[in-house]
Amino acid sequence: xxxxxxxxxxxxxxxxxxxxxxxxxxxxxxxxxxxxxxxxxxxxxxxxxxxxxxxxxxxxxxxxxxxxxxxxxxxxxxxxxxxxxxxxxxxxxxxxxxxxxxxxxxxxxxxxxxxxxxxxxxxxxxxxxxxxxxxxxxxxxxxxxxxxxxxxxxxxxxxxxxxxxxxxxxxxxxxxxxxxxxxxxxxxxxxxxxxxxxxxxxxxxxxxxxxxxxxxxxxxxxxxxxxxxxxxxxxxxxxxxxxxxxxxxxxxxxxxxxxxxxxxxxxxxxxxxxxxxxxxxxxxxxxxx
Amino acid sequence: xxxxxxxxxxxxxxxxxxxxxxxxxxxxxxxxxxxxxxxxxxxxxxxxxxxxxxxxxxxxxxxxxxxxxxxxxxxxxxxxxxxxxx
Numbered sequence: 190x191x192x193x194x195x196x197x198x199x200x201x202x203x204x205x206x207x208x209x210x211x212x213x214x215x216x217x218x219x220x221x222x223x224x225x226x227x228x229x230x231x232x233x234x235x236x237x238x239x240x241x242x243x244x245x246x247x248x249x250x251x252x253x254x255x256x257x258x259x260x261x262x263x264x265x266x267x268x269x270x271x272x273x274x275x276x277x278x279x280x281x282x283x284x285x286x287x288x289x290x291x292x293x294x295x296x297x298x299x300x301x302x303x304x305x306x307x308x309x310x311x312x313x314x315x316x317x318x319x320x321x322x323x324x325x326x327x328x329x330x331x332x333x334x335x336x337x338x339x340x341x342x343x344x345x346x347x348x349x350x351x352x353x354x355x356x357x358x359x360x361x362x363x364x365x366x367x368x369x370x371x372x373x374x375x376x377x378x379x380x381x382x383x384x385x386x387x388x389x390x391x392x393x394x395x396x397x398x399x400x401x402x403x404x405x406x407x408x409x410x411x412x413x414x415x416x417x418x419x420x421x422x423x424x425x426x427x428x429x430x431x432x433x434x435x436x437x438x439x440x441x442x443x444x445x446x447x448x449x450x451x452x453x454x455x456x457x458x459x460x461x462x463x464x465x466x467x468x469x470x471x472x473x474x475x476x477x478x
Numbered sequence: 479x480x481x482x483x484x485x486x487x488x489x490x491x492x493x494x495x496x497x498x499x500x501x502x503x504x505x506x507x508x509x510x511x512x513x514x515x516x517x518x519x520x521x522x523x524x525x526x527x528x529x530x531x532x533x534x535x536x537x538x539x540x541x542x543x544x545x546x547x548x549x550x551x552x553x554x555x556x557x558x559x560x561x562x563x564x
Contacts, residue, residue, distance in 0.1 A: 229529060232519035235540050248543025249482050316514045318505025338531045387514045387544075397544060 282374025289452030406450025416462035485539035493536035
């Protein structure tokens with residue numbers, strides 16, 4: 190299990206701990222004010238200067254000798270901050286983890302605090318100029334997003350009951366989106382996103398700059414060589430470049446070190462040849478989040 | 479090693495707080511760029527009538543190190559507002 194399960198999982202996975210979804214926790218942390226400031230300013234998070242620097246040209250900044258390492262350390266500290274002084278305007282304490290659809294359904298059906306809403310994806314809006322209704326938010330965050338017109342979908346029902354939210358998950362899964370569950374801020378959980386690289390702020394920082402904004406899932410994909418027919422369907426669904434087709438073996442190969450454990454390859458395999466196995470059962474990967 | 483890339487946007491042509499077009503209705507550079515180097519955002523330090531519903535937007539090239547100088551954005555920009563320097 191990842192370090193956040195140890196800290197906030199109550200003996201299990203952090204995102205399956207009901208306490209992290211409670212209105213009481215949101216109240217204790219005074220989160221309504223915090224989340225309003227964060228969401229009002231969200232599209233500016235990468236351009237705003239924090240301690241004298243913004244994310245513009247981040248790749249170059251991280252490569253600078255010594256200074257680059259200090260910047261990385263500082264960014265990781267902000268992303269995972271549990272300090273009382275964390276700043277909403279730079280989304281301190283906001284990070285998440287990839288989850289397969291069955292865990293996303295468990296959250297929506299049993300854990301997510303009401304009201305549950307769906308809204309326009311912030312990342313795809315700011316990085317592609319596209320309004321896509323796919324993010325599911327819940328708890329106190331829902332009431333905040335409802336006050337910000339640019340995130341509220343037009344001409345669709347956006348307040349959802351649990352069954353409707355599960356239908357949204359299934360639709361996004363069919364499209365090939367990766368589910369991620371988010372602390373916002375840690376330890377309060379209030380969002381399941383349907384992510385797509387590279388137009389995802391969280392996965393951008395993780396995949397292009399190796400910052401731990403998104404952790405890999407508690408699972409990894411494994412292919413059964415006898416069941417795989419070599420149709421390559423899974424290859425086109427993998428957003429992490431973890432699957433390739435081997436013409437020699439006439440089947441696909443999964444690079445488990447690259448696998449984020451989202452389960453999309455399994456969900457779309459027409460032959461049931463791929464399964465997810467717990468990450469901790471694979472010795473070389475058990476601490477690779 | 480590749481040098482540092484600079485992407486300069488002429489805000490008199492693009493960005494509705496500075497006399498350019500509204501990128502929310504254009505957004506061609508956002509869509510044409512494979513690595514998604516550009517970001518659309520409300521400008522810093524611009525007074526909004528309703529801060530809950532910002533109406534001024536501009537584009538910044540944020541992820542410069544991921545730019546491959548393919549020049550698709552330069553060619554696609556209807557305002558000819560983008561320059562890529564490397």
